[in-house]
Amino acid sequence: MSIFLYACESWTLNADIESRIRAMEMRCYRRLLGILYKDHITNEEVRRRIENAIGPHVDPLIIVRQRRLKWYGHTTRSSGLAKTIMQGTVNGGRRRGRQKKRWETTSEDGQDLS
Numbered sequence: 537m538s539i540f541l542y543a544c545e546s547w548t549l550n551a552d553i554e555s556r557i558r559a560m561e562m563r564c565y566r567r568l569l570g571i572l573y574k575d576h577i578t579n580e581e582v583r584r585r586i587e588n589a590i591g592p593h594v595d596p597l598i599i600v601r602q603r604r605l606k607w608y609g610h611t612t613r614s615s616g617l618a619k620t621i622m623q624g625t626v627n628g629g630r631r632r633g634r635q636k637k638r639w640e641t642t643s644e645d646g647q648d649l650s
Contacts, residue, residue, distance in 0.1 A: 569582065
């Protein structure tokens with residue numbers, strides 16, 4: 537888990553990355569329980585079995601969101617280069633076309649962070 541969470545504070549979460557996180561979570565659970573994909577066991581059943589095996593746990597996606605929010609608060613209280621870059625106060629212009637999704641907009645778009 538610690539390898540997975542390395543530098544997750546700087547990720548820009550979009551639907552693709554969130555689905556990859558959920559897929560990685562299920563792969564790990566199936567591997568822990570020794571369940572093959574050919575066994576045709578649903579994800580809900582896998583989650584129920586993992587709850588029985590290890591008890592209540594926190595979803596990795598929630599951990600990523602909490603760490604991002606914690607880093608955001610830390611950065612906005614500082615006065616370093618990370619704050620300057622995150623606030624977008626760097627000189628220069630943008631490229632033509634649709635704007636890329638920014639880190640800050642994915643942190644404040646009303647996602648459930650608890």
